Amino acid sequence: xxxxxxxxxxxxxxxxxxxxxxxxxxxxxxxxxxxxxxxxxxxxxxxxxxxxxxxxxxxxxxxxxxxxxxxxxxxxxxxxxxxxxxxxxxxxxxxxxxxxxxxxxxxxxxxxxxxxxxxxxxxxxxxxxxxxxxxxxxxxxxxxxxxxxxxxxxxxxxxxxxxxxxxxxxxxxxxxxxxxxxxxxxxxxxxxxxxxxxxxxxxxxxxxxxxxxxxxxxxxxxxxxxxxxxxxxxxxxxxxxxxxxxxxxxxxxxxxxxxxxxxxxxxxxxxxxxxxxxxxxxxxxxxxxxxxxxxxxxxxxxxxxxxxxxxxxxxxxxxxxxxxxxxxxxxxxxxxxxxxxxxxxxxxxxxxxxxxxxxxxxxxxxxxxxxxxxxxxxxxxxxxxxxxxxxxxxxxxxxxxxxxxxxxxxxxxxxxxxxxxxx
Numbered sequence: 268x269x270x271x272x273x274x275x276x277x278x279x280x281x282x283x284x285x286x287x288x289x290x291x292x293x294x295x296x297x298x299x300x301x302x303x304x305x306x307x308x309x310x311x312x313x314x315x316x317x318x319x320x321x322x323x324x325x326x327x328x329x330x331x332x333x334x335x336x337x338x339x340x341x342x343x344x345x346x347x348x349x350x351x352x353x354x355x356x357x358x359x360x361x362x363x364x365x366x367x368x369x370x371x372x373x374x375x376x377x378x379x380x381x382x383x384x385x386x387x388x389x390x391x392x393x394x395x396x397x398x399x400x401x402x403x404x405x406x407x408x409x410x411x412x413x414x415x416x417x418x419x420x421x422x423x424x425x426x427x428x429x430x431x432x433x434x435x436x437x438x439x440x441x442x443x444x445x446x447x448x449x450x451x452x453x454x455x456x457x458x459x460x461x462x463x464x465x466x467x468x469x470x471x472x473x474x475x476x477x478x479x480x481x482x483x484x485x486x487x488x489x490x491x492x493x494x495x496x497x498x499x500x501x502x503x504x505x506x507x508x509x510x511x512x513x514x515x516x517x518x519x520x521x522x523x524x525x526x527x528x529x530x531x532x533x534x535x536x537x538x539x540x541x542x543x544x545x546x547x548x549x550x551x552x553x554x555x556x557x558x559x560x561x562x563x564x565x566x567x568x569x570x571x572x573x574x575x576x577x578x579x580x581x582x583x584x585x586x587x588x589x590x591x592x593x594x595x596x597x598x599x600x601x602x603x604x605x606x607x608x609x610x611x612x613x614x615x616x617x618x619x620x621x622x623x624x625x626x627x628x629x630x631x632x633x634x635x636x637x638x639x640x641x642x643x644x645x646x647x648x649x650x651x652x653x654x655x656x657x658x659x660x661x662x663x664x665x666x667x668x669x670x671x672x673x674x675x676x677x678x679x680x681x682x683x684x685x686x687x688x689x690x
Contacts, residue, residue, distance in 0.1 A: 275497040282464075282501040292508050295453075299509075300516030302449065317360040317389055319378075320349045324367040331400050332363075338392055353381065361385050363393060373401065443654040444627045450577065451623060451651040455616045457581055458646065461502045462588040463609065465495055469596035492681075495589045502585060503578070510574045517570070576653055583666070584646030587673045588612065594680035615643035619651065630655040639665050642672035 282288055318339045323329035332340045341359075343349035349362045361380040365373060376397055378390065406412045591612050599608065610617075619626070619638060626635045630652045638648035639657070645665045649657060 273493070275493045275500065279497050279500050282498065283504075288501070288505065292505050293512070295509050296512035296516050299449075299513045300520060304520045317385070318356075318358050319389075319393065320352055320359055320362045321365075322346050322349050322362060323365045325365055325373050327373065327404050328365055328397060328400050332396055335392070338389060350379075353379070360389070365397075372405070440655075446573075447627055447630070447651045447654045448623050450573065450653065451619060451647045454577060454581055454584065454650050455620055455647050457502070457506070458584050458588055458616060459613060461498055461585055462592045462613070465498050465589045466592040466596040466609065468498070469593055470599070495586065495593055498589065499582070499585055503582070506578055506581060510578075514570065514574075573650075573653060577650060579666075580646040580649055580669075583669045583673060587642065587669065587676050588616075590673070590676045590680040594676075594683035597683055615641070616647050619644050619647040623651065626651055627655075636661065640668060642669045645669050 316337060316339055318341055320343045321329050321332060321340050322343045322345060329342050334340055340363075343352065343362070346362070346364055349364070353359045353362055361378050364377045364379060366375065366377075368374070378385065378393065592609065595608055595612060622634070622638075626632075626638070626648070629635065635648065635652055638644045639652060639661055641648075642665075645668070649662065649665055
């Protein structure tokens with residue numbers, strides 16, 4: 268056991284002294300914090316007002332378009348004058364041109380812009396207003412409805428809430444899909460990086476004949492256990508640093524935007540109940556913001572649970588794949604075939620990555636459940652399903668199957684190491 272710890276300490280010192288270890292340790296938290304902060308940044312900069320110059324030859328829309336906190340409309344006498352204003356006025360974003368109608372109902376409208384295309388949200392807002400005004404005009408002219416009645420209901424809409432039947436909590440499926448995809452990609456990358464490190468360490472010592480020298484002092488199994496444990500200790504240190512730095516960075520993002528996250532938590536905990544009449548109309552007229560939904564979804568994420576499960580499944584997955592790759596490196600005599608064999612060993616994880624759209628679309632489906640229970644795909648599949656809710660019995664069974672497969676892989680790797688390390 269003492270010799271195994273000596274090998275472990277040697278591997279740990281070697282890897283902690285490498286600059287790549289610290290560069291990767293700092294880069295990953297910055298990347299994760301940036302992904303977390305993107306919706307917050309979008310929320311902070313979503314209120315920039317755009318001015319649209321309106322040329323309406325039909326006379327139906329020009330003075331009926333309603334400005335919002337994100338868009339202002341300015342009437343123009345003709346298209347040529349509007350083009351000159353767009354070229355000279357930096358505050359003007361685009362020209363909305365509605366040509367004279369050839370028939371009773373206008374068929375086309377044009378949005379002219381500069382070299383920069385207007386945001387899709389701006390285009391969608393203009394399009395929705397045009398469609399609403401066109402419907403109102405038809406209802407007034409053809410069906411002779413009272414304009415006051417039309418205006419009282421024109422802004423109403425229905426929003427579909429997907430909530431848990433027991434707790435009433437919103438599902439935030441879009442946010443969970445992104446989080447699940449990031450978790451799956453991160454754990455696959457971590458398993459590949461640290462698993463290949465074990466394989467490369469064995470190959471280097473075989474090529475330099477260092478393995479023969481070390482095998483004269485320690486048993487091959489001790490050498491394998493020491494190497495796998497040394498890289499595992501390095502990985503755990505790096506994962507803990509990632510967790511601490513990412514948590515600190517995310518906390519800084521939340522602390523720098525307290526009002527935004529406080530409003531998101533308040534909206535998330537509130538139970539909106541629609542009533543009849545004016546109250547319902549007022550509630551439905553409140554605009555729904557995708558950014559607000561995203562921020563609320565981020566606040567609903569259980570970071571401690573995700574971090575602990577990530578560490579748990581990474582440790583089991585690394586020991587499984589690390590043992591298999593160490594055994595593979597002990598068997599191979601040439602590095603030329605190593606890449607093909609590595610891809611074959613790691614193919615179950617790559618399959619999960621390719622199936623991310625299908626699995627996130629139906630995280631409780633049969634395929635997702637089987638991939639969670641198959642030990643070679645369990646680390647990535649379980650984390651992919653975790654944000655959507657993973658039943659306790661499936662989590663427990665997946666862990667037990669993974670432990671049993673790990674024991675079998677360790678036994679196979681020790682036999683292979685004993686037979687092929689020194690010839």
